[in-house]
Amino acid sequence: MNQNDLIDAIKHYIKTPKCYYSAVLINAPWGAGKTYFVKNVLYTEVKKELQNANKYMIYISLNGINSVDLLCSRFNLAKLKLSNKPKNKNNIAYDSLNVISAFSDLLSEENQKKINAALKITGSMVKISKKLVMSFKGEEIIFILDDLERSTIPIEELLGCISDIAEQEGCKFILIGNEEKIKDQDKYHEIKEKVIGHTYLFKQDVQSVINGELKDKELKDYEGKIIDLLNNEESINYRVLFQSLETYKELKEMIKKIQFDYFKNSSNWGRFLYELLSDCYFNKKENIASKKEEKDNIEDSYKNLLFSMKNEDMHKFKFVNDVNRNGLYNVSLIKGEVERYIIKSIESEKTENLSFLRNNYFLMEDEEIIKHFNMIIDELESNEIDYILYPQIISFYYRLVSIDLYEENNMFDIMKRNICLNKYEYHTIELDSFNDFVPKNYTSNYKKIVKELITVQEDVQIGKEIDLSDDEDWVSKLESIYYSKEKIYMHRRAFFKYVNSTSLLEKINNSNNKTIDDFRGFIKKISRNFGFDHDQEIVRSLVEEIRKYLKEPSGSKIKKYQLDWLVSNLNEFAGIDEGDNQNNMG
Template sequence: MNSENIASIVVEYIETQNTQYALLLNGGWGTGKTFFWKDTLLPLIQQKNLDTIYISLNGIKTIDALQKQLFFKLIPYFDKAQNKTLKALATISGNLIKSASKAFIKVDPSDLFQGIGVDNFDFSKKFICFDDLERCRIPMKELLGFINGFVEHKNLKCLILADEDKIFETDENQKTNYYSIKEKVIGRVLNYKPELKSVIPQLFNKYENDKAFLSFLKKNENYIFRIFDEQKEDNIRIISFFLDSLQNVLKCVIDIEDELKKELLFLTAILSIEFKRGFLKSNESHDYKGLGNTTYFWYQEVESDRLRVNILGKKEEPEKEKTYAETFYLKYVSNRLEDYHFYESAYTYVLSGYLNVDKLSKELEKRKPEQPTKEQEAFSNLMSYNFRKFTDDEFATYTADVLKYLEEGAYSMYSYEQLSGFYHFFAEKGLIDYTNDEIEKKLFTGIQIASKKNEIDRRFYDNMIHFEVSNPIVQPIRDKIIELHTALNKELVKEESNQLIEVLTKEEYEKLDELFKDKKFNKDFIAYLDGQVLFQALNKNTNQFLTLFRNEIKERYKHTNVKMFYPDDYECLYQLHLAIQKHLNENEIPTLRKFLWEELETLLDNTCEALKKDDAELGTAFKS
């Protein structure tokens, strides 16, 4: 039932004289029943000149406790009460309480009203909302009987908020009692399901004192609606949590481009859903689960590897369960690739509540486009496929300038394939006075210089190699890019891998765990590490640290088809295995230390066997 229909039923209920029943607003957890009461129903009721009272039944154990709550909620309306005795007692008790507090005497205000119950009040002009029916600890028969006494005999207007499905979760025996008296007390059940399209702008009203944020929300209202609508997420508490989180993130980085704000909006929204639904935990706030790698080409590569393994015909093994990153990608990212960028600081904030503003600022700074140099500006103009709009003088200037810059190595080495395509085209069409050989020479001279910058772009490279060259004439420069990238990547990965040696040398317990989690989906983390060097570092570690290292190795390689995830780790692990064997054979080692080395050796032996077996099977499969 939509909110307008519910509102009209409540108004009709208010206007009906001498009603003897209550209304029940039924809806799931977090659907915003309380918000709907406060934001929509409460103003309507107050317009009808009824005194409104709200009572949460959460945790209330006895009727006496409920009566006391109701009594104190009624005190503000004593002045309107026709019963002069109540008004006089209220005045007297107020003075007594003030005197008692001055004398530091403990007085329970309810004791001053002995003999006076809620029955003394006129309820014909009252409207009471009882919330959280399913969380009440009073037996259902007693509770509904208590409420019935007022709605049937005193014409009280009453609305009960509940999630009926949860009433019997703690006590199945309540079901009989509930249904036996429900029909007597509740005249109509209103099933509430929030309409995101109308609820979301209402949630924005909370931020009316933050004009900039409110303006941003209104500008992106449809976008926010589509995110939650696509995920079929109508839990108002989750959406409210997202809005509060986004406000705190954006107020720390006010002057950023709208595109970056939109990235933060999307990421905060989907992380809020995952966190509040229990798929992410607070203690995982620094375990990024590979979410920074979730790109189209990353997923295509994962799927290709999975397909390759299936080709091997390993029917005895069940299909490998998707990683969290894969599930996350399919659920959120695949349809909104242009909106997704992973900010580690935002992830940590949503999960933990701590926002590292400096880290967020640095992450955003990296996202800002650099001011183009004269070389980049010339490149952009010429490579935009709009060169036909140039004058002849402009075209001559741009082609000469870019050719000069590319020969000097001014551009990223990954750009040289595109440059090759354009300049060979210009030469073929007679637009420039250079032969293909002359162009090729300049390209290879420039790319060699460009590679010396040691600038590596793995994402661009992955994108490039997923497509065949459109013109065979650019194949030589593509091959050169692959050669240079491979060499640079190997050196960079070696440098990254050496972080492990540094952590082992310093015996930094927390950093060891963080490092393995951070590199969990990195295929090259171990691949280029020297196994002998790794052994030397481990040999200096304590038994405790050696055990921790073994646990991390066990966790990294615990799944089947390890070759698919870590195709090049075999050499390092095998060298480490041989070094441990040699150490055990040639040295006298204390009993416990020897036991730990043997445990690690066995683990490495099994892991290497799995990697080696996969290699053999792959070779056999593709030969056949």
């Protein structure tokens, strides 16, 4: 049932003088926004009907209520709160306290005396409900009882109490809950038909929630897109959505204070806020899903995976995950990530032709496709396209070649030239082996050229040979260089082939035991989970020279066992069998 139909049904219930049933139920899963709807939408919509019928609404949560006595005390105390309000003002009386004494300051002295006297006589709030003289008649009140499934009162007692009070006092009840989560389902359905006249299956209206809760003028242009995004969800947990909105608003204010020039443009700012809000919501949802992963069955896990994949093209911010998972607001992390987002956005603006082509080429005429692709080639020639997009350009190029729309040209040479200029130093080209945009008969061509580009980029990034001659702390220099380009060295399965052997051997020969021990530690650390077998030739050469030091008369500062261990570590690093090394030396 949609929101408007539900409101009309509740209005009818309010206006009906007498009903043959005691209550109606608004039923929906947890997180569907039932409580939000009642407190923020329903009451506002039915105010006029309440006033015309001279009725008052009282809201009580059943969460934590564990006895009929306590429930009846809530009814009476809520009514007493209402008795202190002017008769012409309709307000939901929110009551979440568990003890009577907490209300003493809200009660008139006369009513307080009546409660105390009744307690002495009866010791039971159930009996007080029958004897206490109130300024409100039962038929004037509509009780909203939320969290039906969270009450620990046995369901037959709870519904029996509601039925008795409705019959004796003439009041009405609107129950809110998740029917599926009520513990004793058999007893519930057995007694339900005697108490609950109508069950309304509730579905929240996304637009009314966004309009009511977001209220962000700077996102006005994206409201429709946000609503579409949420409407496409199989199920929306509104509790998660409200928490996400709070996180979004806090992060937005923090980012505003940092003052990025790029966001002075309202269009840039709006687009960023949309991506930030989307990430706040989906990241929160993913975190909750991951916490439940062990409890989920295969089907549930599959659904969680689907909504992650469906939104994988959205920008993901690490700082959003930090906030959602740990509650950490790291300003320096936020600043750094937003700066990277801005750089990426500026670069993507330069590649609109590529995005447009990939998404729309099948709707375009041949001449228009060629025109747009030539514009991409022009951007390539002026080195205005980031290297990370080269594989996408190549895949689209082969698609055009496969349908005889384009002939091979010097595009690949232009790419290699650009890479050598190293304009986009920290942006790495990667091969997507499963790129389904590449025609099957051109897959090998695609892989070959992308691998060539990766090799060119790695050569540029590795740079000239590492010379240790002028470095006193040569081990630290090796560590620093290795870790700055670790991905490249691991991909090439080699490191020492890029180090000047003469300078390295000189450092080894002139070092002390502590330095050699540090060098051995570095070797063991980087080879622990990876083999550098492409370094075998250079390592054999190094080992041969080190063994010469071992044969020379002792005059070195280094203990011989340290050099023995070093030889062993180098062999292990390059995946060389010690016996094989000895044979090669012989």
